[in-house]
Structure formats: C-alpha cells, structure tokens
Amino acid sequence: MRKLFLTATVGALAAAALLVAACKATDTAGNLSATAARPNAAPSATPADAARRVTIAELQKMLEDGEAVVYDTRPKGDYDTSHIKGSLSLPLAEVANRAGELPKDKLIVFYCA
Numbered sequence: 001m002r003k004l005f006l007t008a009t010v011g012a013l014a015a016a017a018l019l020v021a022a023c024k025a026t027d028t029a030g031n032l033s034a035t036a037a038r039p040n041a042a043p044s045a046t047p048a049d050a051a052r053r054v055t056i057a058e059l060q061k062m063l064e065d066g067e068a069v070v071y072d073t074r075p076k077g078d079y080d081t082s083h084i085k086g087s088l089s090l091p092l093a094e095v096a097n098r099a100g101e102l103p104k105d106k107l108i109v110f111y112c113a
Contacts (some may be wrong), residue, residue, distance in 0.1 A: 026070065062109075067107055070086060070110075071089075071108065072111060
C-alpha cells in the first residue's frame, strides 16, 4: 500500500512539473507557441516539454465518455470569472500539496490559459 501511495505521489509531482512547463507556452521573446496560438491545431508530434496535448474535440469526447477530468490551474479569481464548463479549480501553487485529490482512473487534463 505504501509503495502504491509513493508511486501515485511521484506520478502526480511529475505531472505537476510537466504542467509548469506546459503553462509557459511562450518563447523567450514572449510569443505564444504554435500550439498555444492555434488551440484547434493538431498537437505537435514532439512537444519540447513532452506534455501530451489534446484538441478541443478530443477533450469534449473524453469528457462525454467520462474518461477525463479537467483542472484549471489559474488563480481562483480567474477561475471564478470564467472557466471550461465542468473543470475544477486547482491553482498551480496548490498542485503538489493536493496531489492526493487527483483521480487515478481518468486522464487528468490541466489548463492554464
């Protein structure tokens, strides 16, 4: 049981690390990356940060089928103003501390824009 918990915790922390990299979707000049600038575009075959990208259509299908859960990692105030229908608020600064809340039986989709 302890090994399972440690594995889940390490996995959640790895996901959080990828999330941080994915949320920084700008180059050094401050320009949006191609994927961030074109949200309906097909994901890059090999994103620099190795985070899997999904299209809006893929996400809608996964949500309809109950295969995914969406977390909005922006500050709570931004989430309260507007968010993807059905998404849950999990500010980026809280991800590591709340990793135990993440489901283990669904694809976890983080977004920050």
